[in-house]
Amino acid sequence: MRGMVGRACGAGLVVGVLMTGSTACSGDSGQDEAGRARGTAGPVATACANGTFTWSHLTERDRLTGVSDPERLGEGGGALQGPLRRVHTPSPSVRAQGGPAPSAAETLFSLGKKTGVIDSDARTLAEAGGETWPFTDVRQPAPKLDNDRVKPDAGGELVQYAGVREVSADFRYRCPDGRTVSGHARNWTVDLAGLIDCDERPGSALGREAARRSCEPAAASGPSGA
Template identity: 75%
Template sequence: MRGTVGRACAAGLVIGVLVAGMAACTAETDGDGTHRETSGAVAKACADGVFTWSHVTTRDRLTGISDPERLGAGGGALRNPVRRVYTPSPSVRAEGPAPSAAEILFSLGKKTGEIDSDAPTLAQAGGDTWAFTDVRQPAPRLDQDRVTPHAAGEFYQYAGVREVSADFRYTCPDGRTVSGHARNWTVDLAGLADCDERPDSPLAREAARQACERAMSGAPSPSGA
């Protein structure tokens, strides 16, 4: 039985505009929404700058894995829970006075195709925003529906996300520039696979390595990250 993967887009529409400021010499906003000024006096970002993005990277990350279960002829219901191994979270870092984290993620979303909008900025997007722009966006839950393989094998479930990250430079009309880095997750992935089958994707191979090799070695399950 080949492994199967399901996916659900996580960029649903949310009403309201996020306009929390990132106006410090050096600042960072992580997934918990914490905004920290780390040095220098507070300064205001220009409102009409231009973003330039580089080193755009998309990567599937394993977020959860279950211990494998050996099923006989005819299969049966899987009972082992999916345990967290990685917690994805939005992150925005800026080395200088920059627009809000939501504006930075809006620009990244447009750059990567996660956001389809003709608006030049989030503030001009007609009062709407996307989950991708929410720096407080929580990690997807791991409580998947129980599945019932109808075949013999050593089965396990896994979960993952698609992360996108990139470096940015924000250039103001007067020539001032601010550089930084942004990251967010875009797709919630879920899969079922058999240790006796060959994985067919990087995410499935990582899941097989953690589930099947651990089972063969008798090593304990990893704790949640």
Template identity: 70%
Template sequence: MRGTVRRVCVAGAVLGALVAGPTACTGETEADGAARETHRAVPRACVDGTFTWSRVTERDRLTGVSAVERLGTGGGRLENPMRRVYTPRPSVHADGPAPSAAEILFSFGRKTGEIDSDARTLAEAGGDTWAFTDVRLPAPELDADRVTPRAAGEFVQYAGVREVSADFRYTCPDGRTVSGHARNWTVDIGGLMDCEEEADSPLAREAARHSC
């Protein structure tokens, strides 16, 4: 029995209400903290800058895997729970005053195709927002869907996500620039493999190393 995989795009889904992403940019957070402590003016990010993205990469990451479970003729329901091996988390870091994490992820989402919008910024998106822009987006739950193989074998169920990451440069009209890095996950992946057969994907091979 060959392994099966489900792929559900979840991070790009549109949310009904505005999600106000917290400022996760390292430089901006430190500046805000300094302002509170010293009450002195600090540099702030310009609101009409331009993003340039580079080194965009995609990587499938194993997030959970079950212990191997042997089923006899006719198969049956798998009962072993998955244990988490990795927790994906959106992140944004900048080396100076930068727009909010939500604005940065909005630009990143447009760059990667996860966000389909003609708006230049999240603020101009007419009140719409996307889960991809939420720096607090939770990792997909494990064991959300139990699988029932219909054949005998030694089975392992696994889960993963597709992560995307990239470097950015934010350039203000006056020439000031801020550099940074952003990461998020885009696809919830679920799979089933038979340890008695050859794994047919990188995630399945990693799951096999954990459990088979």
């Protein structure tokens, strides 16, 4: 199991990307009929910078991201040669509705603190003094499937698999003036790798899913995953 490494960046909305905002809450009622008639834009609503996140329905689960075909190794094991095929591509996501929301990075920073992935005394990412975390990067790529090639020391009909631990939750962001925005955020936290023997029952949920996909006769003709 490995923790993620890398640097984060801000992000800007629409399924996975949100508008950034750093000023106090304001409405869009400033665009009057006269302004519309002249074709000029009125004030653009932005998210308040000093609101409060409330999180609910927090879930954490391991997701299978890749699995190899079975390989028969003799006694003493050896190196597995077959590649892993991807069955799921994890990606950070922040969705909001009901008005302007903080940036995706700010939202994921709050979720990271809620789940314990981020250890910081800063109230917001903007107050973190330039420190960054991979978890706050809405454009963080999925981990490569072949990062950890396993070299078993025993033989058998073996399958290698990869996965991640995903966290997700619903949020409500409340501004001091009472305006609220609700939404949902998701990200992955750790990169997982494992090995199963098709002749044995796997001890983990990820291992059992890998067995269903590769060890069972119908696996090759089944769906390729979410």
